[in-house]
Amino acid sequence: MSDEYHRDVLEKLTELVRDEFLDGEDEELTATTPLMEWGILKSIETTRLVTYVRTEFGVRVPPAQVTTENFRDLQSIAGLVTALRG
Amino acid sequence: MEFGQTAAQRDRCRTIRDAGEYDWQRLGELGVLGAAIPVEHGGRGLGALDTALVFEAAGYGCHDTGLIFAAGAHLFAVALPIAAFGSESQKKKLPGLCDGTLIGANAMTEPDAGSDIGALKTTAVRNGDDDGYVLNGMKSFVSNGPIADVYVTYAVTDPTAGHLGTTGFVVDAGTPGLVRGEPFGKLGMNGCAAGTVEFRDCAVPEDAVLGNGSLVFQHGMLWERACLFAIYLGVQDRLIERCIRHVKQRKQFGRRLSDFQSVSNRVVDMRLRLESARLLLYKACWAIDQDDLAVLPAALSKLAVSQAAVQTALDAVELFGGRGYQTGEGIEEHLRDAVGGLIFSGTSDIQRQLAALELGL
Ligand SMILES: Cc1cc2nc3c(=O)[nH]c(=O)nc-3n(C[C@H](O)[C@H](O)[C@H](O)COP(=O)(O)OP(=O)(O)OC[C@H]3O[C@@H](n4cnc5c(N)ncnc54)[C@H](O)[C@@H]3O)c2cc1C
Numbered sequence: 001m002s003d004e005y006h007r008d009v010l011e012k013l014t015e016l017v018r019d020e021f022l023d024g025e026d027e028e029l030t031a032t033t034p035l036m037e038w039g040i041l042k043s044i045e046t047t048r049l050v051t052y053v054r055t056e057f058g059v060r061v062p063p064a065q066v067t068t069e070n071f072r073d074l075q076s077i078a079g080l081v082t083a084l085r086g
Numbered sequence: 087m088e089f090g091q092t093a094a095q096r097d098r099c100r101t102i103r104d105a106g107e108y109d110w111q112r113l114g115e116l117g118v119l120g121a122a123i124p125v126e127h128g129g130r131g132l133g134a135l136d137t138a139l140v141f142e143a144a145g146y147g148c149h150d151t152g153l154i155f156a157a158g159a160h161l162f163a164v165a166l167p168i169a170a171f172g173s174e175s176q177k178k179k180l181p182g183l184c185d186g187t188l189i190g191a192n193a194m195t196e197p198d199a200g201s202d203i204g205a206l207k208t209t210a211v212r213n214g215d216d217d218g219y220v221l222n223g224m225k226s227f228v229s230n231g232p233i234a235d236v237y238v239t240y241a242v243t244d245p246t247a248g249h250l251g252t253t254g255f256v257v258d259a260g261t262p263g264l265v266r267g268e269p270f271g272k273l274g275m276n277g278c279a280a281g282t283v284e285f286r287d288c289a290v291p292e293d294a295v296l297g298n299g300s301l302v303f304q305h306g307m308l309w310e311r312a313c314l315f316a317i318y319l320g321v322q323d324r325l326i327e328r329c330i331r332h333v334k335q336r337k338q339f340g341r342r343l344s345d346f347q348s349v350s351n352r353v354v355d356m357r358l359r360l361e362s363a364r365l366l367l368y369k370a371c372w373a374i375d376q377d378d379l380a381v382l383p384a385a386l387s388k389l390a391v392s393q394a395a396v397q398t399a400l401d402a403v404e405l406f407g408g409r410g411y412q413t414g415e416g417i418e419e420h421l422r423d424a425v426g427g428l429i430f431s432g433t434s435d436i437q438r439q440l441a442a443l444e445l446g447l
Pocket residue numbers: 159191192193194195199200201202227228229230275280426427429430431432433434435436439
């Protein structure tokens with residue numbers, strides 16, 4: 001169940017990042033693409049993503065969890081969402 | 087040929103110290119400087135809504151809006167982040183920040199990083215021999231900057247981590263390499279001196295670290311957008327009262343100004359704008375207190391209050407006519423003090439952008 005949830009979150013987050021932040025050009029986007037390092041997640045995109053997680057999955061990300069470790073790549077964000085869902 | 091006075095000569099920059107340390111310490115005694123700081127650190131321990139009521143009252147009662155703004159910048163962007171994120175030794179500064187012994191300043195904005203805080207160029211590099219960091223960079227607009235005792239500042243510590251790669255630091259005035267500029271001239275808020283702060287190989291100990299820069303900064307900004315702007319509610323209350331007295335007293339064409347419906351309608355619209363903005367501000371503060379989603383209400387409140395403050399001040403100038411335009415009358419200064427509200431704590435465009443993001447746009 002949790003694995004399935006994690007996969008679903010990862011898929012939807014990948015879609016968001018590909019469609020909205022990369023204008024659909026996702027050739028190199030993978031679950032471990034370093035989003036911060038590559039400048040894909042700037043502050044506005046991070047806010048957008050946190051809002052998306054709240055509206056799409058009903059999961060509130062506390063500000064203290066918005067860290068470089070948790071937002072390194074899609075994999076880690078999906079992990080955070082899964083963990084926060086409890 | 088040179089003629090005319092320079093802006094600096096025309097509009098002398100006063101500082102808190104010019105205004106009299108007495109005033110600053112009085113704000114400490116009244117509980118304004120430490121309103122939202124826990125009691126055990128010398129504050130009043132108030133929540134966001136009660137803190138906003140304190141600032142609203144201060145805006146109403148204090149005729150130097152710049153001085154109260156200085157208090158807001160000091161509390162929301164320096165004392166509060168230290169209370170929320172600081173180490174035990176950093177928290178030892180709080181009683182002094184609350185009682186007015188110390189003045190705090192927040193140094194974020196840089197020449198190339200205003201709205202785009204992810205573009206900071208100030209760096210903090212690990213000090214080779216020692217524990218701690220060496221700061222280098224220029225902060226271009228620091229309220230209380232020329233006179234502060236304690237600075238909260240932000241620098242890039244991990245260039246690969248984008249906006250999350252910044253760290254907040256607490257730096258004392260007098261630290262070698264912290265160079266503060268003279269107050270620069272500005273449109274309004276002249277009871278609050280502002281200037282540049284430069285870090286030139288400024289070595290700070292490990293204990294200067296306050297926390298993740300993005301986290302610390304956004305926390306302070308949320309409170310600032312909600313609570314600090316309550317100053318403008320109090321100011322508008324005072325100004326509208328003055329306008330009412332004026333239009334009831336002054337006669338033209340043999341009648342009181344208030345007898346002209348377009349004049350009284352203008353006053354009613356001023357009140358309507360103020361009351362609507364007030365409710366939004368209280369709602370934003372309530373959301374913070376309830377640990378509810380506060381970014382959207384705070385952005386809407388900041389927009390409404392700042393825009394109302396400018397329009398109310400402009401209306402007041404019109405209601406007072408030529409007198410409203412004269413500097414001696416104390417009306418035009420409200421307009422000059424209000425304009426800054428469209429810019430600090432994130433410009434109106436940025437508030438709209440935050441609101442749009444919160445709406446999923
Ligand atoms: C009275 C006052 C007190 C201040 N006190 C402090 C302080 O104590 N500490 C501190 O660090 N800073 C302080 N500031 C600075 C303030 O935070 C910045 O001026 C503000 O964030 C805007 O940055 P900027 O001036 O570089 O303008 P810019 O970011 O260059 O903006 C210029 C214009 O472009 C618009 N714009 C920029 N980006 C976007 C976008 N993405 N979308 C739409 N429009 C955009 C802006 O809305 C604005 O209209 C203060 C400013 C004022 C006026």
